[in-house]
Amino acid sequence: MIYLDTSVALAQLLAEDRRPPAQLWQEPLVSSRLLEYELWTRLHARGLGASHGEAARLLLARIAFLELARPVLARALEPFPTPVRTLDALHLASMDFLRGLGQDAPMASYDDRLVAAARAIGVGVYDLGP
Numbered sequence: 285m286i287y288l289d290t291s292v293a294l295a296q297l298l299a300e301d302r303r304p305p306a307q308l309w310q311e312p313l314v315s316s317r318l319l320e321y322e323l324w325t326r327l328h329a330r331g332l333g334a335s336h337g338e339a340a341r342l343l344l345a346r347i348a349f350l351e352l353a354r355p356v357l358a359r360a361l362e363p364f365p366t367p368v369r370t371l372d373a374l375h376l377a378s379m380d381f382l383r384g385l386g387q388d389a390p391m392a393s394y395d396d397r398l399v400a401a402a403r404a405i406g407v408g409v410y411d412l413g414p
Contacts, residue, residue: 289393290322316378365404
């Protein structure tokens with residue numbers, strides 16, 4: 285199981301210069317429900333909701349979502365070893381929640397700050413390649 289960050293989902297949908305390896309999409313994927321909101325907000329902000337909507341829905345359908353339940357939200361209020369942004373705290377809290385359930389899921393992300401914060405709390409990082 286791989287924890288998917290929004291940066292990877294957007295790179296896939298927007299065909300950016302860096303794209304996740306095809307192998308990633310064969311793995312079981314999990315993320316915070318936050319990813320869905322971040323993805324749609326960014327697509328709409330770029331005026332891409334109509335043109336990329338179906339691809340977004342198909343991508344989202346491949347992901348198992350963790351809801352922003354009380355334990356996750358409570359953990360996001362606690363300090364992390366490195367300074368984090370608000371949305372990153374919610375993703376990190378979701379990863380911590382998974383670990384508390386005995387699920388070690390490395391994180392796939394292109395966000396260097398989030399990668400550093402995940403490593404600081406002991407979350408592995410999925411190799412996305414160059």
